[in-house]
Amino acid sequence: MLSLAVGSVLVCAIIAIWVSSTRLLIRVLATQGLALGIVALVLGMHERDLSLAATAVVVLALKGVFMPLMLSKVGSRSLNNLGLKPLVNIPASLAASAVLIVLAFGSSRVITSFVDTPIGSLAPVGVATLLIGFFVLVARRRPVFQMAGLMLVDNGIDLVAFLCSAGVPFLIELGVSLDVLLAVVVLMVLAQRLATEFGDLDVGDLRELHD
Amino acid sequence: MKINLLALTSILGMAGAIAGAITTQKLRKWLSSLFGIATCVSGLVAAIEVLHSNHPMIFQSNKILVLSGYSLQLDRFGALFVASGAVVGIASMIFRLGYSGHGLASRTASFVLPLFVMTLLLVPAATNVTTFLFLWEIMAIASLLLVLVDHRKRPEVSNAGQWYGVMTHLGAASILIGFVLLAIYAKSQSFASMEATAHHLPSWVRTSSFFLLLIGFGSKAGLVPLHVWLPKAHPEAPGPVSALMSAAMVNLGLYGVVRVGLGILGGGPTWWWLTVMALGALSAMFGSLHSATSTDLKRLLAYSTTDNIGLMFLGVGAAGLFQSTGHQSLALIALVAALLHMAFHALFKGSLFLSASSLQQATGSRDLDSLGGLLSKMPVTGTIFLIGSLSIAALPPLCGFVSEWLLLQSMLHGLPSSNPSLAIAMPVGVGVLALTGGLTALTFVKAVGIGILGQARSKPANDAHEVRPTMWVGAGLLSAMCFLFGVAPFLVIPSVINSSKELIGTNVANPLVGGWQVGLLGNQGAIEPGLLAFLIVVFVAIIGGLRKLIQAPSVRRAEAWGCGRETQTSRMEYTATSFGEPVVRVFEDVLSPSHNLDASQLSESRYYVEAAHFHTSLDDAFERRLYRQAAAGLRWWGSNARRLPNGSIHRYLMFGMVALVVVLVALG
Numbered sequence: 001m002l003s004l005a006v007g008s009v010l011v012c013a014i015i016a017i018w019v020s021s022t023r024l025l026i027r028v029l030a031t032q033g034l035a036l037g038i039v040a041l042v043l044g045m046h047e048r049d050l051s052l053a054a055t056a057v058v059v060l061a062l063k064g065v066f067m068p069l070m071l072s073k074v075g076s077r078s079l080n081n082l083g084l085k086p087l088v089n090i091p092a093s094l095a096a097s098a099v100l101i102v103l104a105f106g107s108s109r110v111i112t113s114f115v116d117t118p119i120g121s122l123a124p125v126g127v128a129t130l131l132i133g134f135f136v137l138v139a140r141r142r143p144v145f146q147m148a149g150l151m152l153v154d155n156g157i158d159l160v161a162f163l164c165s166a167g168v169p170f171l172i173e174l175g176v177s178l179d180v181l182l183a184v185v186v187l188m189v190l191a192q193r194l195a196t197e198f199g200d201l202d203v204g205d206l207r208e209l210h211d
Numbered sequence: 212m213k214i215n216l217l218a219l220t221s222i223l224g225m226a227g228a229i230a231g232a233i234t235t236q237k238l239r240k241w242l243s244s245l246f247g248i249a250t251c252v253s254g255l256v257a258a259i260e261v262l263h264s265n266h267p268m269i270f271q272s273n274k275i276l277v278l279s280g281y282s283l284q285l286d287r288f289g290a291l292f293v294a295s296g297a298v299v300g301i302a303s304m305i306f307r308l309g310y311s312g313h314g315l316a317s318r319t320a321s322f323v324l325p326l327f328v329m330t331l332l333l334v335p336a337a338t339n340v341t342t343f344l345f346l347w348e349i350m351a352i353a354s355l356l357l358v359l360v361d362h363r364k365r366p367e368v369s370n371a372g373q374w375y376g377v378m379t380h381l382g383a384a385s386i387l388i389g390f391v392l393l394a395i396y397a398k399s400q401s402f403a404s405m406e407a408t409a410h411h412l413p414s415w416v417r418t419s420s421f422f423l424l425l426i427g428f429g430s431k432a433g434l435v436p437l438h439v440w441l442p443k444a445h446p447e448a449p450g451p452v453s454a455l456m457s458a459a460m461v462n463l464g465l466y467g468v469v470r471v472g473l474g475i476l477g478g479g480p481t482w483w484w485l486t487v488m489a490l491g492a493l494s495a496m497f498g499s500l501h502s503a504t505s506t507d508l509k510r511l512l513a514y515s516t517t518d519n520i521g522l523m524f525l526g527v528g529a530a531g532l533f534q535s536t537g538h539q540s541l542a543l544i545a546l547v548a549a550l551l552h553m554a555f556h557a558l559f560k561g562s563l564f565l566s567a568s569s570l571q572q573a574t575g576s577r578d579l580d581s582l583g584g585l586l587s588k589m590p591v592t593g594t595i596f597l598i599g600s601l602s603i604a605a606l607p608p609l610c611g612f613v614s615e616w617l618l619l620q621s622m623l624h625g626l627p628s629s630n631p632s633l634a635i636a637m638p639v640g641v642g643v644l645a646l647t648g649g650l651t652a653l654t655f656v657k658a659v660g661i662g663i664l665g666q667a668r669s670k671p672a673n674d675a676h677e678v679r680p681t682m683w684v685g686a687g688l689l690s691a692m693c694f695l696f697g698v699a700p701f702l703v704i705p706s707v708i709n710s711s712k713e714l715i716g717t718n719v720a721n722p723l724v725g726g727w728q729v730g731l732l733g734n735q736g737a738i739e740p741g742l743l744a745f746l747i748v749v750f751v752a753i754i755g756g757l758r759k760l761i762q763a764p765s766v767r768r769a770e771a772w773g774c775g776r777e778t779q780t781s782r783m784e785y786t787a788t789s790f791g792e793p794v795v796r797v798f799e800d801v802l803s804p805s806h807n808l809d810a811s812q813l814s815e816s817r818y819y820v821e822a823a824h825f826h827t828s829l830d831d832a833f834e835r836r837l838y839r840q841a842a843a844g845l846r847w848w849g850s851n852a853r854r855l856p857n858g859s860i861h862r863y864l865m866f867g868m869v870a871l872v873v874v875l876v877a878l879g
């Protein structure tokens with residue numbers, strides 16, 4: 001069950017690279033949030049840790065339901081820029097994500113050497129998710145995808161935290177999640193403003209603001 | 212209950228800062244100065260108490276600096292620096308009461324000045340790295356702010372501030388790395404445990420930390436080639452601040468090198484000290500050369516600070532060299548001479564800077580070529596300047612003579628040595644001392660002869676009036692001490708000997724002649740400055756009396772050497788530029804003067820010149836060859852690097868990702 005959930009987090013990340021429709025992307029993110037919540041829940045039950053279970057509930061609610069809902073709001077409004085090509089096309093992105101996954105597994109010895117539990121050995125999956133999230137941030141132009149990238153990064157960090165230390169303290173998890181939530185809200189507002197101002201939304205066009 | 216004076220000093224300094232920050236304009240000048248004086252008095256009493264007892268004074272609090280604790284411990288060696296800093300501080304604060312410096316009345320300056328004075332007194336008492344760097348950085352930032360108080364009025368000030376800011380931060384970084392290296396191996400950041408483990412360190416650690424700290428402290432002391440900020444920042448600072456910086460702050464650079472090199476590391480190999488001596492000799496020659504050719508009064512004094520710091524480092528280097536070759540007694544003498552020169556330099560340089568600021572305030576100029584005739588217009592300030600000049604030129608019976616005499620003696624007695632490095636270094640040191648002494652005499656003949664004697668060269672100089680009493684009391688206090696210690700050096704020498712002994716941990720018998728005499732035991736070279744002073748007074752009286760007796764009573768007044776001229780005007784006088792010209796010619800390769808002649812010809816014929824304007828200037832060879840090149844390189848690098856961030860968010864995000872991947876790969 002745990003391995004399945006962890007695996008689906010990574011699969012979701014790969015699918016997030018693949019898709020080009022906003023609606024699909026948001027579904028993928030919701031699924032990933034749910035999978036992450038399940039990881040936390042399973043771990044909580046395994047360790048009989050109440051606060052971890054509570055964290056799991058928060059993660060499920062925030063990442064599985066609330067944030068995708070908000071993203072879909074932005075997404076539905078900015079459907080007009082569907083034709084915007086990503087900076088790196090999809091086959092190349094998939095190849096890059098394969099490289100990133102290998103890199104993550106190759107270089108995560110630092111993290112796995114601290115925790116020698118079998119659960120800890122799954123941690124590279126989180127690092128891989130993080131790197132893929134970063135890649136989405138770098139390679140995609142539409143603001144919705146950028147927010148999705150940010151959430152992927154956050155999910156990756158969360159996954160590493162859950163797997164390595166059997167969950168972070170509830171308070172920290174709450175803080176981090178609220179932080180990401182705030183960032184997503186701010187980005188959302190900015191994106192909507194830009195959309196109403198310029199009609200078109202290419203993050204690359206912000207370069208013109210440079211002096 | 213007995214009050215801890217170190218705590219009291221800290222509290223008074225901070226109280227002064229707060230009082231300066233929150234009160235009205237009239238009140239804050241007085242309050243911050245008076246608190247400054249109180250801080251110095253408290254520091255001075257603490258220092259004297261320590262110098263006359265065998266126990267260090269300790270103050271510790273874990274509430275001020277978390278993790279390390281605010282830890283002060285004043286031993287005799289530190290007390291020497293505290294005492295001399297406190298004396299300069301008292302004089303400068305008294306001077307400030309009368310000084311109508313433009314920017315120094317501001318709220319920021321009133322807040323910062325007491326803090327600066329306080330840190331000058333507390334740095335030599337710090338006993339762990341955090342406390343030391345904490346106080347050191349407050350001192351650096353406070354002095355930087357004080358240099359910058361006039362930056363709105365004169366663009367040179369902000370330029371000087373930039374140089375000073377960059378140099379002091381580079382220096383602080385170097386000090387930090389040096390101390391961190393020592394602290395890693397000592398597994399503690401207290402100086403005592405560093406000292407305990409210093410002998411077991413690998414030699415590369417000892418050497419690299421010594422040189423890092425030498426660079427850091429040397430830049431604060433103004434040692435060539437790290438001196439470039441000093442002749443810019445010291446002249447641009449307001450009067451009392453320039454006195455504090457030039458007479459007290461530079462000493463802390465010396466303090467650091469001696470504390471680390473001879474104290475914490477307990478001496479080192481011969482080549483360390485040969486390097487220190489070489490740097491000192493270079494500074495002494497370079498500084499004296501530039502001060503001999505400078506026509507700006509305060510710049511001249513600033514370069515002479517580099518010169519004197521060079522002499523102190525020469526002495527410290529000699530002390531280390533003697534110690535590393537096993538001559539304990541000579542090492543002690545050289546160290547005593549260097550420390551004595553430090554204390555006396557504080558006195559005369561303080562009085563010179565303060566009286567030069569008085570001259571500047573009265574005439575509105577620091578250019579020697581527009582001063583002149585000030586001794587008759589401002590007799591008290593002029594006399595103070597004269598005494599300071601005689602003292603720095605090492606003439607008896609003033610204090611400068613005592614310390615330079617001892618320095619010379621210590622190096623002369625290193626001459627008959629079988630050790631080759633001593634046999635080479637000491638004659639060179641003696642030569643440098645002689646050359647510097649000559650150039651310094653020339654410099655101050657120029658400063659006095661052109662600056663305050665002769666006729667006024669400009670209208671402001673002609674209209675100058677004596678400054679307010681508080682100003683000359685401040686400066687006069689220091690020159691009175693110059694005379695006192697010059698005549699009766701036995702008032703300070705025993706304390707200096709004791710603190711030097713404590714620092715280098717020797718128990719050799721006192722190698723100096725005591726009492727009214729200055730010199731080495733068992734040598735013919737001892738001199739009695741008090742007797743000299745008495746003889747000078749007697750001779751002057753006899754000659755004056757004889758002249759009165761012999762001269763014909765009828766007095767006829769005429770222009771001497773008038774050669775038929777009606778009057779002598781100031782345009783006929785020697786100028787400071789022409790006075791320095793021979794030195795410039797001799798040392799043209801080092802000074803590389805730039806001449807600029809603008810002549811405009813008549814349109815009818817090129818052979819008739821309508822007007823000509825000649826401008827000559829000297830700039831610092833190190834600044835031109837070393838620093839300007841380095842700055843140009845950095846600018847080139849920076850302008851190329853600016854192309855990298857082009858405003859694309861994707862590119863910025865990619866930087867983050869690449870950094871992350873690199874870190875992962877490097878760690879994994």
